[in-house]
Amino acid sequence: MIYVDNAATTPIKPEVLDKMMPYLTEKFGNPSSIYKSGREAKEAISKARADIAEALGADEKEIYFTGSGSEADNWAIKGVAHSAKGRHIITTAIEHHAVLHSFEYLGRNGFEVTYLKVDNDGLVNPDDLRAAVREDTSLISIMTANNEIGTIQPIKELAQIAKEHKIPFHTDAVQAFGHIPLNVEDLGVDLLSVSAHKIGGPKGVGALYIRKGTKITQFMHGGAQEYGKRASTENVAGIVGFGCAAGLAMKNLDKNIAKTTSLRDYFIKKVQESIPHCRLNGHPTKRLPGNVNFSFEFIEGESLLLMLDMKGIEASSGSACTSGSLDPSHVLLAIGLEHEIAHGSLRISFSEDNTVEEADTIVRELIPIVQRLRDMSPLYHK
Amino acid sequence: MIYVDNAATTPIKPEVLDKMMPYLTEKFGNPSSIYKSGREAKEAISKARADIAEALGADEKEIYFTGSGSEADNWAIKGVAHSAKGRHIITTAIEHHAVLHSFEYLGRNGFEVTYLKVDNDGLVNPDDLRAAVREDTSLISIMTANNEIGTIQPIKELAQIAKEHKIPFHTDAVQAFGHIPLNVEDLGVDLLSVSAHKIGGPKGVGALYIRKGTKITQFMHGGAQEYGKRASTENVAGIVGFGCAAGLAMKNLDKNIAKTTSLRDYFIKKVQESIPHCRLNGHPTKRLPGNVNFSFEFIEGESLLLMLDMKGIEASSGSACTSGSLDPSHVLLAIGLEHEIAHGSLRISFSEDNTVEEADTIVRELIPIVQRLRDMSPLYHK
Amino acid sequence: MQYSQKVMDHFANPRNVGEIEDANAIGEVGNKKCGDIMKIYMKIEDDIIKDIKFKTFGCGAAVATSSIATELVKGKTIKEALSLTNKAVIDALEGLPPVKVHCSVLAEEAIKSAIADYYKRQGIDPEPIVGCSCNCTECPCNE
Amino acid sequence: MQYSQKVMDHFANPRNVGEIEDANAIGEVGNKKCGDIMKIYMKIEDDIIKDIKFKTFGCGAAVATSSIATELVKGKTIKEALSLTNKAVIDALEGLPPVKVHCSVLAEEAIKSAIADYYKRQGIDPEPIVGCSCNCTECPCNE
Numbered sequence A, B: 001m002i003y004v005d006n007a008a009t010t011p012i013k014p015e016v017l018d019k020m021m022p023y024l025t026e027k028f029g030n031p032s033s034i035y036k037s038g039r040e041a042k043e044a045i046s047k048a049r050a051d052i053a054e055a056l057g058a059d060e061k062e063i064y065f066t067g068s069g070s071e072a073d074n075w076a077i078k079g080v081a082h083s084a085k086g087r088h089i090i091t092t093a094i095e096h097h098a099v100l101h102s103f104e105y106l107g108r109n110g111f112e113v114t115y116l117k118v119d120n121d122g123l124v125n126p127d128d129l130r131a132a133v134r135e136d137t138s139l140i141s142i143m144t145a146n147n148e149i150g151t152i153q154p155i156k157e158l159a160q161i162a163k164e165h166k167i168p169f170h171t172d173a174v175q176a177f178g179h180i181p182l183n184v185e186d187l188g189v190d191l192l193s194v195s196a197h198k199i200g201g202p203k204g205v206g207a208l209y210i211r212k213g214t215k216i217t218q219f220m221h222g223g224a225q226e227y228g229k230r231a232s233t234e235n236v237a238g239i240v241g242f243g244c245a246a247g248l249a250m251k252n253l254d255k256n257i258a259k260t261t262s263l264r265d266y267f268i269k270k271v272q273e274s275i276p277h278c279r280l281n282g283h284p285t286k287r288l289p290g291n292v293n294f295s296f297e298f299i300e301g302e303s304l305l306l307m308l309d310m311k312g313i314e315a316s317s318g319s320a321c322t323s324g325s326l327d328p329s330h331v332l333l334a335i336g337l338e339h340e341i342a343h344g345s346l347r348i349s350f351s352e353d354n355t356v357e358e359a360d361t362i363v364r365e366l367i368p369i370v371q372r373l374r375d376m377s378p379l380y381h382k
Numbered sequence C, D: 001m002q003y004s005q006k007v008m009d010h011f012a013n014p015r016n017v018g019e020i021e022d023a024n025a026i027g028e029v030g031n032k033k034c035g036d037i038m039k040i041y042m043k044i045e046d047d048i049i050k051d052i053k054f055k056t057f058g059c060g061a062a063v064a065t066s067s068i069a070t071e072l073v074k075g076k077t078i079k080e081a082l083s084l085t086n087k088a089v090i091d092a093l094e095g096l097p098p099v100k101v102h103c104s105v106l107a108e109e110a111i112k113s114a115i116a117d118y119y120k121r122q123g124i125d126p127e128p129i130v131g132c133s134c135n136c137t138e139c140p141c142n143e
């Protein structure tokens, strides 16, 4: 099996699971309990929090664990919007659904939303943001890197505009964290979402960075966990795994970037050389190291994925959440693709564990599959 | 080490961890992905959902996994309140903070809240509920069993009152699920919260039962997971663990109830025989099988816990969330305890894995500890 | 979303793929926006569908429903073919995921569309015989 | 919440627990509602705290701060004892969790309260010397 859908989720790294195991077995105490097994659990969480904080250049007190990247997004967006007076909020047309649907929800509940357009490479134009800002703008949320096409936004420049207008700036960094360097001070963002399962950690754990002084309402009410801001008995093992995965990702960041970037570019070149009528989606260089997104004309994405799966190749046609839905990717439409081309996209997301041999195998299998589907397609004429 | 704080959390059962392991290792696919590893994950979730549904006598389509019991409570309460027209909501004075603080939040945001009183045993009087119901009441939430004093409410009778007035009825069954028989049809409730880590499952997974036709807004926006009602990449391993733990709990329910009830009653009798000035909190018989809650006059609970901890006994002075807080338990105050007595409570929560020998050891250690603290107390006069 | 084995079989080994050079009945339904297009070619003789082929742009279910639908009507009379329902297509495939049911509708309509074309070529108004589905360019995903 | 080793030591082995039969200075601070009550007994001779004992109803930190405070002032002059700050109590215990800082305040006030009692017994108004903290029945948890 060749797994090249690391943007959808990643296997837990063996070192990470090792660190989690004690908290799935004998160290099972509730971190809120004052006795030994409780204190051990609490310390483990503190340690993980410090790891995440360090990875982001943040203070430990600014890191709040959540149950997912989606929860971090929901909390950031609804929490900031609801604590503000202004009723105008800004995001982009290519956000992940966790952001997009949170904005749509606010849009149905008294807020006015501006969705910034992107160019053909998926980039937001800072001038567009400048033009969109109003007196009553109370939140700007722009993702660091896109989950489908991998395009990396000029967050520093965009956050600077927000700062000039004293508007809280949130970025969904779920795809970027652990894959490219990120520093909240350098970027100048006020809120930033991350998720463990995209970097070799477990599913069901995320975190939200909230800059000190940022006004945000509570999302989950109850016990005093997470500095009293996010109730729920902590997913101790999950949090420990997240901390460990973040630490590993940071330790190997440069090495991993070099490796996956060269694998990505090698693969892109080979596909372009061997399959006609294909289009690379996303920015050629400002893109996530592991991300490849191709549209193959005349064919539909799901069929392509199923055929690859039959050959033991696990890839995606966009974000995992949209598979099974009938709509073509909102991201591909936003970068200007025609509907039928948007339907025919393939996302390959490499991790540092993928190899050149795997890339070669994928290309070798892909060529006849694309041809076969084209031969079956009423849109294709040789 | 003697662990008798099973109401705070429980160790993961070995069988449960066994079932989880594949999903922490090779079966790591994203359940939204269409290829093999994704489909495997999706099937595992369906299986777990069926297990939870069966344990509750519900339909699979009525079970929604969440990131915790707290999230299930937050969603149920805010989701129903926000989708209703009426602005009056009812709960009790002894709810867990996840419920209580959600109500307080709504109370600060346009809702009027009635907090039902309880009697000295912690029981809600159905007549009080009848009297509290108004034309514009849009939600009633009453916990099945209390986490501190173990009192089990007459939910069936209370839910019947709600039904007569067509008011959605939610019950926080986090402490009750897996410990006493529960059937949503028999109880007649519309929403019910549960959590995995209280029944030998992992931390960071809960579920909400939502009766078909119940109006509720979405809490977590994003992907189409959980029938489109609760976005987030699923905590697959956690969900699998929850399903397995629920299955085990149901299989052994009668046996476990018999065992822990007799251990509880044995322990209560021994303490009452050997330590003067103590008071059993909660109802003598309508209580959770494993729950014991004593107040020892003249002494403070945290000191008691620390001394027990030094003897290797892990217990609690109330809910885990309130330890470290300065306020005495709102539950103990609600059943009419004086402040200084409310400060001196000890909760022992047995599981089916605790033994008579452990109970004997606890009593043996408890006697001199209570005496020592009393000798140190300015309130105690021999 | 999980396909049955039968769906996967028809997807992996679709029957009757291709075009018929001298087809006397051609139908096309679906549209690019929706992401599913089915084109059916038939050779009808003496009211009997002697040969049938398809070309499909679409998901796994779209391919599988096209394939099974051609199998179900091949060698049948026009009348029998017109009585093919999307339900029969689903049953023959041993079920379809709910989000893919529209593909079975598309397959039913593709057959009808080809037969309508057959009547048109002969100067017969297909509407009373085939029904109104003969010009289906609206795909169910826009509903 | 995590106690330092020093806190745990003073909690597990509190110094100077008990009462002094012939005490000439007794102070009590805190209240039942708050869950912390500290009672200090002193034997003062020639302005020097010759002996000191305490009884405390309260959490681990309340016991530990009582214990360390009595150690810190034992054998000291009244003036030295009055200069004891809650900060010094915290430092001597190598830190306290934030939610427990009020216990160190209570310990400081308990000492002052006993000394105030000493002056009162001698017909001297303690207020100018000890300050206003001598009648602390309001506990910090109500703030």
Ligand SMILES: Cc1ncc(COP(=O)(O)O)c(C=O)c1O
Binding pocket: A231, A232, A233, B007, B068, B069, B070, B071, B073, B096, B098, B143, B145, B146, B147, B172, B173, B174, B175, B195, B196, B197, B204, B205, B206
């Ligand atoms: C009665 C009750 N409700 C809700 C909760 C919260 O559940 P969780 O710890 O999964 O957030 C708990 C336990 O902490 C509880 O005892």
Ligand SMILES: Cc1ncc(COP(=O)(O)O)c(C=O)c1O
Binding pocket: A007, A067, A068, A069, A070, A071, A073, A096, A098, A143, A145, A146, A147, A172, A173, A174, A175, A195, A196, A197, A204, A205, A206, B231, B232, B233
């Ligand atoms: C950009 C982006 N944001 C948010 C999420 C949601 O994170 P999670 O899967 O932890 O809910 C994802 C992945 O699913 C993502 O790619």
